[in-house]
Amino acid sequence: MATKRIYSFGGGKADGNKDMKDVLGGKGAGLAEMSNIGIPVPPGFTITTDVCTEYYRAGKKLPRSLEPELRAALRKVEALTGKGFGDAGDPLLVSVRSGARVSMPGMMDTVLNLGLNDRTVEGLAARSGNPRFAWDSYRRFVAMFGDVVLGMKPETKEDRDPFEVILTAKKEAFGAAHDADLPVEALRELVSEFKAEISRRKKVAFPEEPFDQLLAAVGAVFRSWDNDRAIAYRQLNGIPAEWGTAVSVQAMVFGNMGDDSGTGVAFTRNPATGEDEFYGEFLVNAQGEDVVAGIRTPQKIGELQAKWADVSRQLLAAREKLEHHYRDMQDIEFTIERGRLYLLQTRSGKRTGLAAVRIAVEMAEQRLISREDAILRVDAEALNHLLRPVFDEAKKAAAVKEGRLLAKGLPAGPGAASGRLVFFAEDAAAWRAKGEQVVLARHETSPEDIRGMAAAEGFLTAFGGMTSHAALVARQMGKVAIVGCDALSFDYHARTMTVTRRAGGDVVLKEGHWISIDGLAGEVIDGRLETRPSEVVEVLVEKTRDARSAPTYQRFAKLLSWADGARRLKVRANADQPDQARVAVAFGAQGIGLCRTEHMFFGEGKIGPMREMIVAATPEERRAALAKLLPLQREDFRGLFVEMAGRPVTIRTLDPPLHEFLPHDEEGMRALAEATGKSVVHVEERIEELAESNPMLGNRGCRLGIAYPEITEMQVRAIFEAAIDAAEAGARVEPEVMIPLVGMAKELDHQAAVVRRVAQEVFAARGRKVRYLVGTMIEVPRGAVTAAEIARTAEFFSFGTNDLTQTTFGLSRDDVGPVLARYLEEEILAVDPFVSIDQDGVGALMRLGVAGGRATRPELKIGICGEHGGDPASVGFCHRLGLDYVSCSPYRLPIARLAAAQAALREAREAASKRRAGANGKRAREGRIARDAKAARNGKTRDVAVASPAKKRGGRRAQVRA
């Protein structure tokens, strides 16, 4: 392989840079960049993700030819540090860490202190002047190597960690309360007992040769790309298995060399609120592992100044430099070794939606980034956070007054949630599957809990800070979370949580008890509490708050106004009733893209005549029932037209199979028979007659309107009468009549003829006309492939990507459950195609549909009204396809607006870079676009980087880091 496989960094320069995340992983790219810009970084090198691919292709074997390259890279580190790898006098020790293109915090494995053996440990002892430190490092290394590289895991669920067993026995033997109380002698014994245990269980000797250690550790890190946790994380985040991980090998520095040493993590701005403040924590004379032991509490970053003024100044300078360089909020890790500061990592910091908007808007106003950058910087999906409910302040106050405030913790995930207490991630998933709303409460969470966390409304932990695992996941998933709530303790066996209250005694809550958590205030309330709208919703929808006193709303509005200026795609809402239309307009809807008329039939007083219509024995009876529905539908439509004030309103004729409207229990059938004057037998027969084997592929959509043209007639009459009513009342109206489930041009021709005839009749009767369009949904594959013919009649298309996804895959959304779970697990699917458009399959048919439709009718208006219309990756795809609009639920309109702007900006930037690159660079660019498209499709991963240092506190996994 001719490509460069190892990239060195350190000493103020590096082979790589920040733009090489694909190759070096986020961590490797960050280390290279920091070296380049003069941030102090321990030297090292990164093995590329391509080597990971090679490793798997070769059946999990490292290429032999990598070895000389590794030795050469090590020699550079030796030169920069003045130490020797395996040198008994002054040994170079290294860390071996994973690093994927996007952060997968705590999911993969790490090995620290590599290079120690029975000889080099003595050199370390001598050089550090601290034999206890040296032997402690050595016993930790042997345990970690045994765990990560040699697979010394507990063998059954009941089994305990084998090294933990030996350690506990040793502490007992020496009468030591904590690890730190063990003398050097005990640590020496541990090393040899650990090695013996490895040899006993694994039938291999612990490798004494440092280079052998290194090769084995690199392989182990590559393998950890495919462990269960990593796979689960990739599925949740839509990360392709093909990407692989890079491996960074770096000289060790030690925060535990004495009181002039320490370690810490920080964010360059507040990741929860976005406020422009330096935000972090540190520990003196510590490695991350010590924190896990739970003895010591980290200090706030502000306290660094008082302790080590010089280090504090250096750190603040690094903060400035990194933010200005990356022009984004950074999440950094640092170690102080004997008064000397080293940065070990920098990456874009994860943040809440609230923080993302604030940081982006403020950075733009600070001229740190452009408005375009600000638009691109905010994960569109994260806007959701700003719309999430909070508790009704009055009701919460009342609850507090009643003494229901149980405890306070750190507000790690904004929003408000109520749910029943569960204590295990598995339970959260299981309860949720049964329809329960749950809050997962634990001492702490860990990467193993990911699936259960996704199922919970929110998390509550006793332990951990704003950078803990629970906090991080909450920000990522948009969950409500309170962490570090130290008034809580758990008896997992009894399935109870005890709250120690400042005033008054303990409260013991059992599994299943209702609690409420306020992720903005950090308050835990006993019982179920109603929620109320967010600030943005109060201003825009409820109109109960003045915009001037709503800073969050202000920033939200500013960002979206920038986005509106940048986007080409229009946004419409799926709304069936006037009140929904009002919300839609508040959130920026430029029209209604889908009014599902059937929803109207479920309204009060409507299901009766609807059922009457369905069980009618003759067309006359059917017409009589339809006549009752006409004024009701007309009134709904009139309301929509008035609310939309001249914006286009797309109304779909009846779509679902008729049996959906009928009762299926005896009671209901009897009542229906009575109400319609039919026999029960007639009603039963009619229900049986309408039953279908595959209702999804049955008598629905335009097939209904063709079978019962009188239904279409009534609906169309209601539309045009309402339009003229509204027009006469002074409103501008622009109805678009949409025929569903069209697969054949003749189906549309049939229904369009009904629409046009009835329109003429109404216009003639009323002596007034309105402009209108007749169009169709493209939602079965045949509609897409014969779009050219359909467009001869259709004046607009709207892709119904829900049904199109079902028919393209041959997979029913009602039955997808077990298949989807299996497919995500087996990585056959990267994302749920019902959430984000399957661009290769469904997207290919959409492309055919657009090309066909526009070939016949170049000005054809084309939109999408499936649920994908509010998914950012899908919105981007629709932009690239050249659609005119996307339509989604009203509350997702802000997301769609931002995503549409991002798509337009990315396209413009690609075009600009294309012009720059010229014809010569053509091939390279196409590769990048394809990659970008892939990344965009996989959602969430774009412009949001790398993890937090949370895993430090993540329990057992935390030992992976110094």
Next chain:
Amino acid sequence: MATKRIYSFGGGKADGNKDMKDVLGGKGAGLAEMSNIGIPVPPGFTITTDVCTEYYRAGKKLPRSLEPELRAALRKVEALTGKGFGDAGDPLLVSVRSGARVSMPGMMDTVLNLGLNDRTVEGLAARSGNPRFAWDSYRRFVAMFGDVVLGMKPETKEDRDPFEVILTAKKEAFGAAHDADLPVEALRELVSEFKAEISRRKKVAFPEEPFDQLLAAVGAVFRSWDNDRAIAYRQLNGIPAEWGTAVSVQAMVFGNMGDDSGTGVAFTRNPATGEDEFYGEFLVNAQGEDVVAGIRTPQKIGELQAKWADVSRQLLAAREKLEHHYRDMQDIEFTIERGRLYLLQTRSGKRTGLAAVRIAVEMAEQRLISREDAILRVDAEALNHLLRPVFDEAKKAAAVKEGRLLAKGLPAGPGAASGRLVFFAEDAAAWRAKGEQVVLARHETSPEDIRGMAAAEGFLTAFGGMTSHAALVARQMGKVAIVGCDALSFDYHARTMTVTRRAGGDVVLKEGHWISIDGLAGEVIDGRLETRPSEVVEVLVEKTRDARSAPTYQRFAKLLSWADGARRLKVRANADQPDQARVAVAFGAQGIGLCRTEHMFFGEGKIGPMREMIVAATPEERRAALAKLLPLQREDFRGLFVEMAGRPVTIRTLDPPLHEFLPHDEEGMRALAEATGKSVVHVEERIEELAESNPMLGNRGCRLGIAYPEITEMQVRAIFEAAIDAAEAGARVEPEVMIPLVGMAKELDHQAAVVRRVAQEVFAARGRKVRYLVGTMIEVPRGAVTAAEIARTAEFFSFGTNDLTQTTFGLSRDDVGPVLARYLEEEILAVDPFVSIDQDGVGALMRLGVAGGRATRPELKIGICGEHGGDPASVGFCHRLGLDYVSCSPYRLPIARLAAAQAALREAREAASKRRAGANGKRAREGRIARDAKAARNGKTRDVAVASPAKKRGGRRAQVRA
């Protein structure tokens, strides 16, 4: 409109010719061609089908600009006949007839004797010297014009024909038994009373001006294209509504001018058996109408020689000339006016499958046509006739001996059928819908009966000959039929049929009584009779007859051997068991294209372990159940390999959802619980768990194999163990493992990995290898659009067009009933897409699949194994798509072989004509190919032409013809 709208013929020349059926209709093209080759034809002209389109586009109005063209065309006819249109001295009378591209016998309207009015009738009387003839013609014309043009139909079902009422009264008044007994005076009165009745009912005067009569009649014929009967006929025969009809206007000649006049119909060969004999009937001094009156019986054509030697010689010469010219069996109509012979029509004669094969093979052997022509001449679907069952001769003989032979009639539709007697077409359809097998027995059938006839096993009529409506329809539909069985009489009111037996008295049979009819022997048997295989089946499948003593088989084999030499497409069979494979080989299968392994599970002793497998609580239990299935499947596969003797065998892994194998009644569930040692609750829960809203789009196909890889493992192990068993026994084997329902490349990758791993395991264990392929079905749209990716793993594709049709349309085959009926009725669909591939929609996806697959893997083997594989139009499409093979049920293999040869020959001919036409004619050619493709798709209409004169005897409709 610049195109020529009227084509004249007559006097030994014509503007058009036989190749212009699209424009002139079958009748017009035939008249033109006969004129061109010197056959005596009354002069006239044809108004094109394009004018029909214009007529409908203009809202059912004739273009004004047509009038001068009509007048000019009339002037040519006047010149050739020496008569004048509207000339009171020697009036030209004309017939106005419909004529579509393909024959639609009796479906549309005709007007005869047009040009008569109160003045011209006197001229006709004077010139013919026969006032009675003139006035009789006039009263018939007024009635026909009133009926066809002015819509003087009975107003209610109970109402009688208004002219019939007047006529009956007149006969009473004059004491006339028959129409022919009415004196001239009475006929004069009838004319004026008919006109008065028209005026009374329709508020319009009967048009005296001949040109007005003509314009009105032409419009009426165009309108009849859209009458109910015509629409029903088009649906049954897949004729597009867009084609429209032409109108031929032709000088009248009269077979009823005295004893030197007559009329007749004939086939140039026997249309039932194909024997090379002149076959027809004639009547002296008659118009068709007189035959309907039922007084006179036609004479055999052989008797013509004795009566009019000269006319007979002329007619025989015309037979020779037409057969040599058209090089096909012709169906002709002729009239003798005062000793002078005129041919009124020629067209390819309808024939049974038996006759089609015999005529084609014998004409090729007579060097009248090439072998290629012979191949193209036989409607592939008609081969079915040669495979249809006959009665077991022994059992029939026994029945006859028992005195159960009721009557004999003309053998009009080959084959044998039993069914319950019904007397009305509506009843046939209704009984059939209830699952009854019926024989429709009537005095005669008429075009109104079409739908009911389609529902019957066969027809039995008292009246009519081999050219009657019932006979014609039987030949077309492939039904068993006996006609002209004059021992029968009917009491429709009492719903009984009386058989007058030669020996012994009458037998009265009630509705619902079982009878059996032998359509080859013409025998009607009392009671239900078992059937036995046809001659071809006896030779090939049963091997109970020596091929040398089987002339039908000989011709069948000869034609198919020619076809095999001409085709490129291979044919395979869908066969699940060794015995089916044996039949498949007998019918020429070159492999098995689809072995559905699930069918094996329903075999004896297999459903038990299968159910055990499904209700298993653990993978271990599942494996234990699978272990029981393994030897059973292996044995089935071994049998297939042995039967197929080295031909490729495609075996599909488990496809249907698991719930299909489980019992759904309480009894069955209890039994299953007992058998498996599970609780009934467990079984019920499992059944509930597996239930799906849309099973068609559920957990099936490869999704099962991915969820339960152990099922795939077991099946694949059985396949390879069987293959090696067979190979060790000396058979060549070529298994192809086919993974169903693949929409994503990764699905196939997953299952292909299982197949290859198990194959290696079996090969290693047995120390022997076999060549095999792994491929997939392309049966969901996503599979077609991502074929390029799938072909990276797939070594072959097989289109599953059943499922692909369901998903492309979004239409379930289980639920299609009401939708399909409506769509055929509304002409939204021309043919059932589950019968013949929807080339525009499903076909477009297939095209994408082929292009994608071959782009990745140019040598990719591609076939089709849906039920379309045995449909001639679909086979043609598969040929044009470039597939390698089609696979169908064994009994349809001959059809597929012939259709494949036809497709290859048509392609070669198109290529040749393309070369001839050169680049200049490119555009025209493409239009033609598109038209041909359309015609081919619409099935049955190709190479089979025009109707028989049956309608002469078809009751009320029969008056449309002189």
